[in-house]
Amino acid sequence: MIGQGVLRECLLAPDVESVLTVVRAPTGRHHAKLRELVHQDFGDLSAIAGELGGVDACFFCLGVSSTGMSEAEYRRITYDFTMAAARVLADNPDRTFVYVSGAGTGSGRMMWSRVKGETEEALLALPFRAYMFRPGLIRPLHGITARTRLYRVGYRLMSPFLAIIQRLFPASTTTTEKMGLAMLNAARHGAAKRVLSPSDINALA
Numbered sequence: 345m346i347g348q349g350v351l352r353e354c355l356l357a358p359d360v361e362s363v364l365t366v367v368r369a370p371t372g373r374h375h376a377k378l379r380e381l382v383h384q385d386f387g388d389l390s391a392i393a394g395e396l397g398g399v400d401a402c403f404f405c406l407g408v409s410s411t412g413m414s415e416a417e418y419r420r421i422t423y424d425f426t427m428a429a430a431r432v433l434a435d436n437p438d439r440t441f442v443y444v445s446g447a448g449t450g451s452g453r454m455m456w457s458r459v460k461g462e463t464e465e466a467l468l469a470l471p472f473r474a475y476m477f478r479p480g481l482i483r484p485l486h487g488i489t490a491r492t493r494l495y496r497v498g499y500r501l502m503s504p505f506l507a508i509i510q511r512l513f514p515a516s517t518t519t520t521e522k523m524g525l526a527m528l529n530a531a532r533h534g535a536a537k538r539v540l541s542p543s544d545i546n547a548l549a
Contacts, residue, residue, distance in 0.1 A: 346444050346479070347405035348488045349520030350527050351378075354403075357528060364399060366392070366429075386425040393432045401440040401531035402433050410456035418456065423463045434470040440531040441472050444523075447480040447516070447542065468538060475530045476539040479523060480516040483507070488520050515543040522549035 354363045355375050365371075366381050366389075373380070383392050386406065396402075404426060410418045426443065433439055443464065448454075450461030467474045510517045526540070526548040535548055 345482065345484055345488055345520060346523050347403075349484075349486075350403045350405065350524035352486060352488070353521065353524030353528055359532070360528070364395070366396075387420070387428050389428050389432045396432055397435075399433070399439070401442065402429065403442045403444075403527050403531075404429060405444050407444060410459075415455050415459070419459050422456075422459050423466070426463050427466055430467055430470055430472075430474075434472050437471050437473075439472045440534075441467065441470075441474045442527045442530055443467055443474065443476050445476045445478045447478050449476075449478055464539070473534065474538065475535055477523070477527065477545055478539065478541055479518050479545060480542045481510075481513075481518075482523065483510055483517060483519045485519050485521050515541075518542050518545050518549075522546050525549040 351363065351365065351373075354360045355377055360377065363375075363378050364381060365378065366383055366386075368382065368384055368386070370380060370382060381392060381395055383389065389396070406421070406425060408418070408421050430441055433441060445460050445464055446456075449457055449464060451457060464476045467476070510519070522545060526545045529535075529548050535544070537544055540548065
């Protein structure tokens with residue numbers, strides 16, 4: 345859902361010359377600025393490293409819910425996949441890497457929080473400009489929908505109340521549009537913080 349949001353804002357932005365998306369299967373999306381790169385093994389990007397060398401920024405939006413997953417499998421997707429991409433891209437200190445994490449990361453003993461926290465720490469230690477985005481509740485706009493069925497059902501049930509929740513709790517909510525704009529602005533100008541809360545994200549948008 346966040347990937348759809350930032351892709352939309354990238355394609356709309358006049359200062360973004362081109363967008364390269366790395367996917368496991370073709371999406372059918374077409375745009376003059378968009379090129380899709382189909383790659384099956386997100387744990388090893390060495391085969392496509394040459395294709396990634398010219399990018400100025402990476403918006404890493406891949407993620408899964410930890411519900412029903414073992415720690416080993418969740419770590420493989422959350423930590424291993426992220427670091428496989430980050431290590432390939434860390435050769436350029438001027439490159440921006442935006443990682444979509446989550447509110448509550450690094451706090452408490454929840455497995456997902458601990459694994460995401462370790463992922464953030466590893467990214468922040470690499471020699472590029474890394475920013476950790478920790479959104480809370482995200483309101484989808486512009487027809488964007490979640491890929492996970494459980495999330496789609498949840499958002500459908502909550503849709504009449506999302507705008508109200510956003511007005512009542514602006515410091516803990518954001519939108520797919522603001523996420524995309526904030527990620528672009530982090531790449532353009534940087535950010536005052538390396539770890540951004542929902543209110544920081546909204547302020548950067």
